[in-house]
Every structure is written in C-alpha cells, then in structure tokens.
Amino acid sequence: MKRYNIVLVGGGSTWTPGLLQSLTKKKEEFPLARLVMYDINAKRQEVIGEFAKILFREKYPELDFEYTTDEEVAFKDVDFVFCQMRTGGYEMREKDEKIPLSLGAIGQETCGAGGFAYGMRSIRDMIELINNVRKYSPEAWILNYTNPAAIVAEAVNRAFPEDKRILNICDQPVNLLRSYGRLLGMDPYEFEPIYFGLNHFGWFTHLYDKDGNDLVPKIKEIVKERGFKPADAEQRDQSWLDTYAIVEDMLKDFPDYLPNTYLQYYYYPEYKLKKLNPDYTRANEVMNGREKRVFEECRRIAKMGTTEGSAVVHNDAHGDMIVEVAESIAHNRNKIYIIITENNGLVANVQDDAMVEVAATLGANGPRPMGVGKIGTFYKGMMEQQMAYEKLTVDAYFEGSYNKALQALTLNRTIVDAKKARKILDALIEANKEYWPELK
Known part of the structure; x- marks a missing residue:
C-alpha cells in the first residue's frame, strides 16, 4: 500500500x-x-x-x-x-x-x-x-x-x-452525527445523512440507518423528552453544553429538520445576546x-x-x-461526508454559485455531492440572506469596499440595523489594521 x-x-x-x-x-x-x-x-x-x-x-x-x-x-x-x-x-x-x-x-x-x-x-x-x-x-x-x-x-x-x-470541510456535522449516535445508542458510521445549507447554517432532513429507516423522527422525540448533549459531553466546556441544549428549543419552533447548532445565533439573536458575557467570552473560556x-x-x-x-x-x-x-480520497472509498461545494443545482431553487454544504461521496476524483431538490420558503429565505452576507463579505475583501462590508453586516441576522452595523464595522476596521485590506 x-x-x-x-x-x-x-x-x-x-x-x-x-x-x-x-x-x-x-x-x-x-x-x-x-x-x-x-x-x-x-x-x-x-x-x-x-x-x-x-x-x-x-x-x-x-x-x-x-x-x-x-x-x-x-x-x-x-x-x-x-x-x-x-x-x-x-x-x-x-x-x-x-x-x-x-x-x-x-x-x-x-x-x-x-x-x-x-x-x-x-x-x-x-x-x-x-x-x-x-x-x-x-x-x-x-x-x-x-x-x-x-x-x-x-x-x-x-x-x-x-x-x-x-x-x-467542517467537523460540526460529524460532531452532530456522533451525538445522534450517542442519543440512539448506535454507531454513527452506519448513518447515511441527507443535509443541506451553508457552513454553520444547515439542516439534516433525513438520517438513514443501514436498513434504510429514517431516524430523524425518533431523534426529535428523544430530544423532546431528554434534551440533547454532545457525544463527548463529559469533556466539553459549559458553553458547548448550552449550545447543544438549545437544539430542543429550535426543534419546538422549527420541527421540520434537525438543525446545525450554530443556527441558534440566527434564530434567537436577541436571546443569545442577553446570554453572552461581554467581559468573558468563549475566547477567554x-x-x-x-x-x-x-x-x-x-x-x-x-x-x-x-x-x-x-x-x-x-x-x-x-x-x-x-x-x-x-x-x-486516497483509496477511492467513496464514503459519505458533508462538504462545502458550489451549488450548481444541488439545492434546486438557490443560485448556482452559492457555496452550499451537502452530503457527498468522496473518492479519488473528489466529491460527488448529493442534491436535495427544492427547499421550502422559510429555509430558502434564511439561506439566501446568509449567502448574500457571505458573498458581500468576500466582495468587500477583493474590492476593498467599505460599502460592501456595510451591506454584509447589515444583512446579517445577528445585526440587521445599518447604524449598528456601521459602528461595529468602524471598530473592527480599527482593530484589524494589520490584517485587512484598506476599505474605501
């Protein structure tokens, strides 16, 4: 070998x-x-x-x-x-x-x-x-x-x-799959996931076992009854335990799919803001x-x-x-992983040049991503707003554009107010002088 x-x-x-x-x-x-x-x-x-x-x-x-x-x-x-x-x-x-x-x-x-x-x-x-x-x-x-x-x-x-x-790639979907395995008492390597979204902004629509049974309904019921913990809960800091616990709330409000934990910041920005300590953040932890x-x-x-x-x-x-x-990739195994790739019809009613996160088989010739068809209006709206923020951020970098940066932050669901966005942008520009291109 x-x-x-x-x-x-x-x-x-x-x-x-x-x-x-x-x-x-x-x-x-x-x-x-x-x-x-x-x-x-x-x-x-x-x-x-x-x-x-x-x-x-x-x-x-x-x-x-x-x-x-x-x-x-x-x-x-x-x-x-x-x-x-x-x-x-x-x-x-x-x-x-x-x-x-x-x-x-x-x-x-x-x-x-x-x-x-x-x-x-x-x-x-x-x-x-x-x-x-x-x-x-x-x-x-x-x-x-x-x-x-x-x-x-x-x-x-x-x-x-x-x-x-x-x-x-990102390991958070894998962390979630392992956590579902802990919840069910099953080997997560046997799961076949169907997933769509953007990085840190996606949903499991189905999760099949080796016999073809969809485990999503069962996971929802268990979370409703017992809550949700990461697979390695005993080794996690409290902020991560809180992050997983809020999945129960997300499923009550939006029960269609299993959410990526990061969606809490976009579903509940005011609630999350009140829970964060401005003097001791996750970085300090x-x-x-x-x-x-x-x-x-x-x-x-x-x-x-x-x-x-x-x-x-x-x-x-x-x-x-x-x-x-x-x-x-090396041995052409064609195993399924969740990866980030250009959309090109994978999410049928989202623009082709979006960088989406979906399940894919991975082999010697790279990923073969799995499409999910059209998505509902709510999820499409959420995705497109976040995608616009991401694209405008990259525009701001390549063009050195202050206006594009302001547009990006104004669109982000954790901010939404343009006057607030401007204050934050100006403060971040000052803090990042050594790292960012000049924005004009």
Whole structure:
C-alpha cells in the first residue's frame, strides 16, 4: 500500500494533538511516509512538536516526522495538506467576540460580526497558503478546516476556480452525527445523512440507518423528552453544553429538520445576546480551559518522555474526520461526508454559485455531492440572506469596499440595523489594521 506525505498547517493549534493521534490510529488504513507540521509561530508549535516526537516514537516509529516554519520544507512533494489556520490567534478572536458585544450585537467566533472579522483575516492567508502549496506540490489535495469555512470557501472558489483539489470541510456535522449516535445508542458510521445549507447554517432532513429507516423522527422525540448533549459531553466546556441544549428549543419552533447548532445565533439573536458575557467570552473560556490543558499536558509529556496516561485529546471528531476524508480520497472509498461545494443545482431553487454544504461521496476524483431538490420558503429565505452576507463579505475583501462590508453586516441576522452595523464595522476596521485590506 502506498505511503503518503502530508503537511499539517497550523501545527501549534490546540486541535493538533488529537489530529496526530488520529493519524496513529489510522496508520494501517492510511499509512504515512512523512509528516511535517508547519506554523508561522515557532514557539507555539514547538510545544506540540515535542509532544509529537514522543507520540510517534512510541506509536509510529517508522514515520519520518519534523516540524518547521520553512515553506519549502513543509510543502515540497506532499500528497495532502491539512489546513487549520487561525489568523491573529486567540488575541484577535477575543476582539472578534468582545467588540460586537460592546456595541450591542452578538460576539461569536464564526457567526455575525465576529465571523466577518475573522473571515476578512483568513482570506489573505488562505490564498497565500494555496499559492505556496501549488508552487511545491501542484497535485496535492488541500483539505481545509480554516474558519469561518463559508467565507473562506467562497473566497477560495473565486481565487482558484479551476483548482479541483481544494476541499473545504467542517467537523460540526460529524460532531452532530456522533451525538445522534450517542442519543440512539448506535454507531454513527452506519448513518447515511441527507443535509443541506451553508457552513454553520444547515439542516439534516433525513438520517438513514443501514436498513434504510429514517431516524430523524425518533431523534426529535428523544430530544423532546431528554434534551440533547454532545457525544463527548463529559469533556466539553459549559458553553458547548448550552449550545447543544438549545437544539430542543429550535426543534419546538422549527420541527421540520434537525438543525446545525450554530443556527441558534440566527434564530434567537436577541436571546443569545442577553446570554453572552461581554467581559468573558468563549475566547477567554478556551484560553483558560482547553488552551491551558493541552499545552500543559504536552509539556508534561515532553518532560516525562512518554504519552502513557495522556489526557491531551478532547475531541476525536476533529482529527478523525480530516484523516478519514484523506483516506477516502486516497483509496477511492467513496464514503459519505458533508462538504462545502458550489451549488450548481444541488439545492434546486438557490443560485448556482452559492457555496452550499451537502452530503457527498468522496473518492479519488473528489466529491460527488448529493442534491436535495427544492427547499421550502422559510429555509430558502434564511439561506439566501446568509449567502448574500457571505458573498458581500468576500466582495468587500477583493474590492476593498467599505460599502460592501456595510451591506454584509447589515444583512446579517445577528445585526440587521445599518447604524449598528456601521459602528461595529468602524471598530473592527480599527482593530484589524494589520490584517485587512484598506476599505474605501
């Protein structure tokens, strides 16, 4: 069996240890010859890199591994690029969340004004990354987790319209599938999902088991009776438990389909705004929680020289999904995953150039997405408003247009008021001078 060369972009991420362990679990199904971790933050990556050396010495001794800040070392002759960048780090994430909150709007990492700010930062680095990868590895598959995935996918599709080896994905649908499996006491790998929407903005219409039975009605009943928890609830922070719990409310109000948890910000913006603490946001929770746990554990392992008894991984879905996607492509498995792709009739009554999120089989020739036909007026209206916001955000970036940025934020359901949108935009421009193009 062929052994693959991969590079992991964002080696200093708190999600990296879990992804590395996913690679060790899959070494028989998806064997590697070489793995390189790449990050522009050498100090941060070093902590994870030293953990990785010990992990691979114990569990993958045949693997050629290194971590680097050198682009040529990272990208030369690779088969797959796993990308999970965070431009601006947690410092800018905190601003993304707190600036909108200070001005009376939701502050969230990928939704609303926070997602707008993060998206405007991510576009530049993602385009630069793809150009660098193509310089050294023209045929590599680029599997992109970089958030906010909807805005990044729209921008990348415009910048590289002919590049068919870029795949934008998100692990939240997989987290939901695993959570449905926990709810039902079933193996989520046996599920066949039907899904439509935009990234962090979609719905499961059907969820079939291996015998062809639709499990959606049963899931709705169980959620109504017992509520909803993530598959890894015991390892989640309180904010994530709250995020899953509100699915029960969403199903009461809009019972047609199973919602992506992020829809809470768009269904209930006033309610969510009142629940958010402007002085202590999710960014603070992560920095004081997962961030500290992961880096302290990696340092402990490096000092002890063994991973025995390690508790460094807190979300297997993130790492497992991207590795399984690569395996499905490499070995032409044609397994079903939920991916982001150009619409082209998949959602029949939504414009063709929308970057939609749907189920697809994945093989050596890339995704074969599954259409869902026409959708109802409510869901079409929700999607089209959000899609317009995403497209205007990308317009604002490429055109350097203040007006397009203002239009985008005014359309976003977490803001809707143009005067508020202008205040938020001006504050975000000031905070992002080092990262955004000049908006005129």
